Amino acid sequence: MLRFYTAGESHGQALLAFLSGLPAGLRVEMGVINHELHRRQLGYGRGGRQKIEKDTAEIFAGVRHGQTIGAPIALRIENRDWANWEKILPVEASEAAETKSRKLTAPRPGHADLAGSQKFHFHDARYVLERASARETAARVAAGAFAKQLLNEFALEIASHTIQVGHVRLERAANWEEIRDICKDLASPLRCVDAAVQEKMKAEVDAALKAGDTVGGVFEVVAHNVPVGLGSHAQWDEKLDGKLAQALMSVQAVKAVEIGSGILAAGSYGSEVQDEISYDQAARRFRRSSNRAGGLEGGITNGEDLVIRGYLKPISTLRKALGTADMVTKEPVQAAYERSDWCVVPAGGVAGEAMVALVLADAFLQKFGGDSLAETRRNFESYGRQIDEF
Numbered sequence: 001m002l003r004f005y006t007a008g009e010s011h012g013q014a015l016l017a018f019l020s021g022l023p024a025g026l027r028v029e030m031g032v033i034n035h036e037l038h039r040r041q042l043g044y045g046r047g048g049r050q051k052i053e054k055d056t057a058e059i060f061a062g063v064r065h066g067q068t069i070g071a072p073i074a075l076r077i078e079n080r081d082w083a084n085w086e087k088i089l090p091v092e093a094s095e096a097a098e099t100k101s102r103k104l105t106a107p108r109p110g111h112a113d114l115a116g117s118q119k120f121h122f123h124d125a126r127y128v129l130e131r132a133s134a135r136e137t138a139a140r141v142a143a144g145a146f147a148k149q150l151l152n153e154f155a156l157e158i159a160s161h162t163i164q165v166g167h168v169r170l171e172r173a174a175n176w177e178e179i180r181d182i183c184k185d186l187a188s189p190l191r192c193v194d195a196a197v198q199e200k201m202k203a204e205v206d207a208a209l210k211a212g213d214t215v216g217g218v219f220e221v222v223a224h225n226v227p228v229g230l231g232s233h234a235q236w237d238e239k240l241d242g243k244l245a246q247a248l249m250s251v252q253a254v255k256a257v258e259i260g261s262g263i264l265a266a267g268s269y270g271s272e273v274q275d276e277i278s279y280d281q282a283a284r285r286f287r288r289s290s291n292r293a294g295g296l297e298g299g300i301t302n303g304e305d306l307v308i309r310g311y312l313k314p315i316s317t318l319r320k321a322l323g324t325a326d327m328v329t330k331e332p333v334q335a336a337y338e339r340s341d342w343c344v345v346p347a348g349g350v351a352g353e354a355m356v357a358l359v360l361a362d363a364f365l366q367k368f369g370g371d372s373l374a375e376t377r378r379n380f381e382s383y384g385r386q387i388d389e390f
Contacts, residue, residue, distance in 0.1 A: 002147070002362035006139035008077075009130035011085040015077040017139040019062070019146055021365060024070035025373035026150055033057045033145040037077070040141045040350040044189035045205040045215070045343025052081050057142045070371060073146065077138050089130070104129060105327045106336040110316035113336075114327065123327050125336075134252035134315075134344065137351040144354025147361035153373065154364070154380055157224045158357050159183040160349030162192045163309070164218035166204035170197050176224050176305060191346040205343045212320030214342045216253070216312045219349035221356045223295070223306035227380075228387055230301040230363040239299025240363055247355040248310045251348060256311035260294020275304075284388050306360075310352050312345055 001021055008015035037055035055077050062073030088102055104125040107113030116128030148158060159179045163170045170192060178193040185191075190205075192198040201217075208215040231240025245257045265273040275288035288304055295306035317340035324335040341347075368383065370376030 002358065002365050004140075004143045004358060006136055006143070008079075008136065008139060009089070009127075010079075010133035010135040011081055011089060011130060012079060013082050014079055015136065015139040017075050017077075017143040018072060019075075019143050020072035021362070022062075022068045022070075022073065022146060022150060023365070023370045023373045023376050024068055026068040026146075026153065028059075028063050028066055028068060028146065028149060030057070030059070032149060033075075033142055036141050036145040036148070036350065036354070037138060039183075039186070040138060040347050042186060043191070043344065043346035044202055045209070045341055045345075046347070047339055047341040053079065055138050068373075075142055077142060079135075089126075102126065104336045104338075105329075106324050106333045107327060108316045108318075108335040109322050109324060110313070114324075117327060125327070129338070132252070134347075134351075137251065137347070137354075140251075140351055140358075141354045144357045147354070147357035150361050151357060151364065153377070154227075155225045156227075156360070156364075158221065158353050158360075159224075160191070160219050160221045160353050162190050162201070162217060162345050162349060163220050165190060165192075165201035165343065165345055166208065166215040166217060168197065168200045168204050169218070170194055174220075176222060179220075179222050180224070189346075190343075191349060208314075209342050212318060214314040214316075214318060214340075216314040217343070217345035217348075218309055218311050219345055219352055220307065220309045221248075221349065221352045223356060223360060226295060226301045226303065226306050226360070227364075227367075227384070228301060228303040229383070230360065230367055231296070231299045233298040233300055240301060240359070241296045241299055243359050243363070244296075244306075244308055244356060247359045248308060248352055251310060251351045251355060253312045253315055253344065254310045254348065254352075255313045258309040258311070259296060260307055261292040262294070265292060301363075306356070308352075308356065310348060312348050315341060315344060 003021055004019040006017050034056045041050045058076045060074045062071045107125055112128050112132035113125035117125045161179045161182050174193045182188055182191050182193050190198050190201045192201055204215055232238040241259050248254055248257045273292050275290045275293050278287050280287050291304045295301055295304040317338050321334040321337055326333045368376050368379040370379055
């Protein structure tokens with residue numbers, strides 16, 4: 001089983017990621033990891049924090065001479081902003097720190113501030129918001145870069161693009177080549193495959209900023225060259241669509257997840273949404289006439305592209321603050337404002353890619369096993385011959 005977890009606060013010393021279960025012998029490219037971290041920081045509508053941080057990862061365990069060794073991997077991403085917070089959030093007890101603390105007692109509607117403070121019995125949301133912050137996704141993206149490198153060894157690729165920002169939506173389907181190419185275009189402001197639609201999206205972001213507001217949207221993650229048979233129908237917690245939905249829903253501000261044409265299908269007839277099956281004699285494989293199922297049937301991958309969307313609500317930190325109640329005085333006040341972004345949809349897509357990669361890599365290793373990459377490859381190739389002969 002591939003397992004990972006993260007640690008660290010938004011303004012703490014660093015973010016940490018721990019990953020175990022990768023086979024030995026996987027080549028690790030630091031440039032790939034840091035490129036993914038850079039992509040997460042891009043996007044139209046990001047705030048001032050991105051000008052401070054220049055995210056790069058340091059590996060402390062599990063990789064030697066550029067390859068995994070079968071041991072747990074530990075990595076660290078420095079928070080440069082820690083220099084501005086060291087006296088405010090010190091590790092050791094300090095009376096001076098109390099006088100410098102930036103307590104947050106006016107919880108933001110829609111944020112973890114109030115519920116988390118009540119849960120942990122804090123009358124200051126600082127400790128909750130520090131961990132609840134989407135800054136944590138940098139550690140996920142670094143871990144996901146390892147998963148991507150494993151999957152790439154078997155020609156499985158993952159990319160994302162933006163299909164909606166606010167009220168502006170891309171109304172046509174994008175093909176794999178468009179999505180892959182837009183991910184390579186670091187100059188694309190919102191990572192939308194249609195330039196005309198992207199300009200309208202930018203105007204939506206500008207309007208939100210001018211109004212002191214924030215804007216949400218929808219990103220789509222596509223996994224290409226996924227083999228048949230990852231996941232299982234046998235138990236509820238083995239269904240791959242359930243695992244993917246949970247993984248994407250765990251990304252900060254994601255409030256809904258869609259696989260394939262799931263939302264449209266709910267208001268359609270069965271004859272309108274099922275993907276008819278044929279057999280391609282030349283390619284020696286079964287094909288679907290369409291991919292409304294999003295590459296998953298019965299919790300199992302069916303060989304088509306895996307398509308999953310994350311629906312991001314507008315983030316909770318508004319310059320034009322909403323009403324709230326102070327956690328100490330209980331009096332009505334305006335919600336606190338912390339330096340923030342006003343559109344994070346492209347960054348959400350990169351975090352979504354990482355989570356999809358981690359779930360698929362786990363399913364891949366459960367299916368094909370292997371303590372070394374060579375063993376995994378032998379098992380994968382043997383299974384491929386079985387599918388060809390089916």
